[in-house]
Amino acid sequence: MASSTSVVLAALFANGAIAILKFGGFLLTGSPAMLSETYHSISDTGNQVFLLIGIKYGAQDANRTHPFGHGKAQFFYSFLVSVILFGIAGWESARHGYEALQEGGVHRAAGDVTLLGATFDPVYVNYVVLIGAIVFETYALKKANDGLSRQMDEHGWETYREAFRKTSDVTTLTAFTEDSIALAGAGIALAGVYLTRVTGNGLYDAAAALLIGFLLMGFAIALAWENKRLLLGESLPAPAESELRDIIADGDGVREIVDFRTVYFGPEELLVVADVRFDPGLDTGEIDDRITEIEAALTAHSSQVQRVYVEPE
Template identity: 65%
Template sequence: MAGSKSVVLAALVANGAIAVLKFLAFLLTGSPSMLSETYHSISDTGNQVFLLIGIRYSGKAPSRAHPFGYGKAQFFYSFLVSVLLFGIAGWESLKHGVEAIRSGHAASPGTVTLAGVTFDTVYVSVAVLLGAIAFETYAFVKANAELRRQMEAYGWANLVEAFRSTSDVTTLTAFTEDAIALGGAALALVGIVLTRVTGNHIYDAVAAALIGLLLMGFALALAWENKRLLLGESAPKELEADFQSIMRDHPGVTHVDRFRTMFVGPKGILVAADVSFDPELVTDDIDADISRIEEKLRARDDRVRFVYVEPEL
């Protein structure tokens, strides 16, 4: 949880600073792609706030109304982030880019004087975007380090497997946002420079539209990943197989009957099973065996929080 929070805080600081700089650059240049990037960074900043709310809310202790805790709050707020990323930043960026393509609007050439030195406004945009890339790289490195740590801890072979298997949607969302932000800043930089060099508005306008499509595509992917967890996804097959093997191999267990798992939070797995025990075991022995099985399951994966074993004789 601490790793996820530090990732989100890093992204919040970076996106907040970048949003201000991009908006100032848009006011000076009128660049369509710079406006798209402003929408992007404002949306990202708001998204980090939602993720922090999710982290805080999910830390509440279990209650009568929520006996398995509030861990799924992170799934909900991450889903909300993906919807906002699609609805606000993605759609507005795409719409503005298409309008710029149709109208022929592009960044207005001009100059700006700072500290007695006069600059071409295109250099202002370039400087802001290079600064944005630096900020986003810092946030991305933080998110990537946390995701890599999880990959090593849980044995995921690559980013694709991590994307499909992780229950830490907060880190996943921050990682994805930072990656999109880097891609969007690079697109805007290329579009603005090409328009300035060639005098053709189309590059700046198309860059704005592409940024919108990029945001919308990744937002849909994030929404899909959050949906699986909101609906109560089970643990990965390989992990379930390990859990069942631990139960079957425990002395006194003759068979594992019905077996179920479900994520109840980023760091919470529910395990429930009907287990057949040796009929010669007495009640006290069965209770001790169930306790030892719980310990073994938690030793296998530290996300195991709730274990319910129904003994069958």
């Protein structure tokens, strides 16, 4: 937990600094793409704040009002990220880009800037900020990809699409998607700013701003949809659930599985509930021993299994 918190804190300060630099570039050049990227980095910064809240709140111990703990807090705060931050930031970015296109892509031209005795075209500020953002986001994406790849190897998921649909680790999911969109957004902004600079046509810059807005809104919809399934109490995917069911069915003294259910109550935290009919020749003590063996087998099979309730019929 301490490691996750330190990573999120580092990303928080980095994204905050990048947002300030991007906004400075916008003030110097009036670039619509730089303003969209400012919205983007602000949403990334807010995302880290919500992730920190989710991690802290989700780490609280179970109590009477929350008997299974507070793990779903991360699902909730990740949902807020998608709706409030990326939805609003995406809409504002797209609106600003659209208005710039309607105006023919015209944006305020800035004269040369003098700093520490050196005079330069302020567009180079945009280049430096965006290239720096690309470098940072590439590193962050690699770290997020490493985490997602470990989950894919552990669960046997073959594609990123499958991992996106099946993972319950919304922190890694959000980080991976956020970093992918951030890298794409910075690249689009850099292309738009550069093309406008060399051609003198502001439509490229405005179109880049509009496209960045669409990317953010698309991310908001996708992330909200994935968190919805977890907030509503999704079960383990059918193939993995069948493996757990088979473990119970193969248990010593088990005659029949009357009912079997699984549900996520937190990131990588799975609840398994089963109604089992045991051999009628077993006494109460023997049934208790069989249940203990089943619980141990389930938790040994998957680290996601955190709670097991086996009810003898």
